[in-house]
Amino acid sequence: RAALTPAAAATEAAHQAAMDGYLYFYPLVTMDLTRRQFTHPSQGAQGAPSNAFLHVRALPQPGAAAPWANPDMLRSTGWLDLTAGPVVLSVPDTQGRLYTLTLLDMWTDVFATLGKRTTGTAKGNTVIVPPGWTGTLPSGMARIDAPTAHVWAKALIQTGGLADYPAVNALQDGFTLTPLSQWNLPAQSQRVKSDPNLDLKIPVREQVESMPTDAFFTYAAELLRKNPPHATDQPVLAPLRRVGLIPGRTFDFDRLDHPAKQGMRRGLRAGRERMEAAAGGTLRAVNGWQQETASIGVYGSAYLRRALAAQAQPGSGLPEDLAVLLLAADSQGAPIDGAHRYVLRFESGQLPPAGALWSLAAYDGQGMPVANMLNRYALGDRAPLRYNADGSLDLHVSHAPPAPEDQANWLPVPASGPVTLLLRVYEPGPALLDGLWMPPPLVRDGPPPPAEAAHREETLDGAGMTAP
Template identity: 45%
Template structure:
């Protein structure tokens, strides 16, 4: 009998986290439909019998709910990894393991299935596996561009950020090594230890309009990954040019359905089968052991983890029934994320590193898998004006910044308009965002007005015009790259959007 499926947390109307990864099309894009994948469970000896849980009743239920919340990010990351690497060669942001895939052009209003697209940066993505040996990552000179590479482990924690803010723009070479690896790397190579054997490198590269594509694409092509054994004499270097291997394609993978939706529709056996397999090579964090002790009380945990089919039937039932409540908890947490001021919702802390706050980690993974640290970029979002009314395309608005009150950043900022489906709104100007490095016109007193409306505001205001849909609700997303402390600590907030 099929167990009840894990719930689909209802997406909130507005999430400032969902902009983080959907723009790459890695977790939100739809491609060819394939059958639902089959996942292998960790087997146990047929002679063994399920051990009765040490708890029952309400306590069993509570632990089962906590278990789902704890495991959710790992399962979502694993499905996303399988989706993003299920290609023979790099294509449209996807690539085989240990290779970069790149987005080489901006999406527009006609680009399907890309939520919260961006015209600020082009994206590069690399899923790595260092279980056998480290990989060497080479980054070229970035010139005057702002960029950053977020390195995430399989639990979604950002364990390193490499880029303008942290290491500067000169060429760099670093080695991603596994949690237990011991060895040496070539001189000049910095060791970056991944807490898990697999993980994700997600890069953002400043792009100043479509005319800047060639320069950015050249930088992207200079992002090179290769195994340590191909560059270090200690590992049998042959001196031959390294040729990346061709990836393996699994035609049974369902790469059409977003991974978050796949997880939401899973039965408990599939969910725990994926988790059991993924966690074998991607160990828990050191501070997770109180949670692991809690999970062992219902028969979960161990190395290798116990297969779902070998759990006591009462535990199987508890895990299946816990799914809906876990989903509700995640959804409720997502809906309450961020702090609001002047109608804007901003999340500026507790992103990218979570400690033992497993509910927050799960909620942020669901809302925007791949979330980096706010020190690299912040995403204030609003869907209301200064009086709390929903933004509507048939109204005219002004966003006014007093002199000295522009978004406080060390790099640059932007403001983009999105329709109700979090996609760019079609407009005759083909303009979807305003950027701080655009030729904006400032007022005589040094203040800045951005005119947010469907119709052009007139020739003298054209440069500061941000087109909206002809009618209906829309949202505004501000992106602040390398925000200053005054923004990170909440002392600065965007001004309210006023109806003109």
């Protein structure tokens, strides 16, 4: 291979640095735009100021839900601003009720979780401390050191539906954020900063993926001044230094020479192309179900994986708290369509390995819950399900009601068109986390009843054949 000219070598070096840098910075830029949109004063009931929670008080209903809405939990979300000092996170006594409160840094890494699985359900106050803080905390308060000065807090609290809302809403009010400097003082009104340069109409992902090269890396460098990199990030930061992007300093794209500018523009495009090509590449498919096999919530130096997670679902928590599996195809590999009847059979002893609970929810082609006569959008272990005599469980997925004796196990879907099922497993066991357990296939028009299936298998075996 012929040696590159100095200009070509500079272009190639800038190309590689920008490609890797785009993947590295994508989550940071995504998180900051998400934070700024959520805390903007004009958001009203769709957001909240820094150091305050927005509580969603009811489960989503058809026509008024975000895509893939959770049918089991009410949500509370807030952004902590630690730039002026620590913030006290207070949680109520949920008296054994399941909840998970996830804390994410600006790199989308989960650095702490509170809740039934990790800290229990007792009342308590925890101080979230910014990097480099050396003050003294009040006695009796736990301390968690945040890697960055802004933190995303996301809480999920179990609810039993409409009749349970008052109890859950009262618990939500017990989740509060208070600057340590105001602890035990009368509540003070917050001084909200204006943010005139923020676009509130264009979704965050669209903004990030349409930024020109100079704007993207200038913004990223500014964020890097406020959000220190991890100690293990040196290999991706060193090449960026050679094009003038140095942690702790502003970045001036206009000062670069032409080869470096050209290389960075090409590198940013290459980074976007890498993300597009790799999307979905770590999904494992068994029986039509898709499960993410790559790490979620903590990414280390897997920058492409972290960028893809921030692109698909920023703010993902740990799979140890919640695992979600998606089904879009039946046992024959055909798309699920509301025009057909289906049965999902869990054999005896093969129910989802949930330490807390599990649920199966149905969505239409846009990821929305579908109106139905029962106002039922999910089935799970909290429902009065009817089990077969052999201990197996048949869940009926269809638009038309099944036989009366099966309606306790009926999950309604649209009359026609695409259907997607999501299985949520809270506090999943090792069998699921390690890929040793997967849900059964969804069978169109249903499998034979348990007794008939057993008789058929016995007949085939008696003829010296292997049952299919």
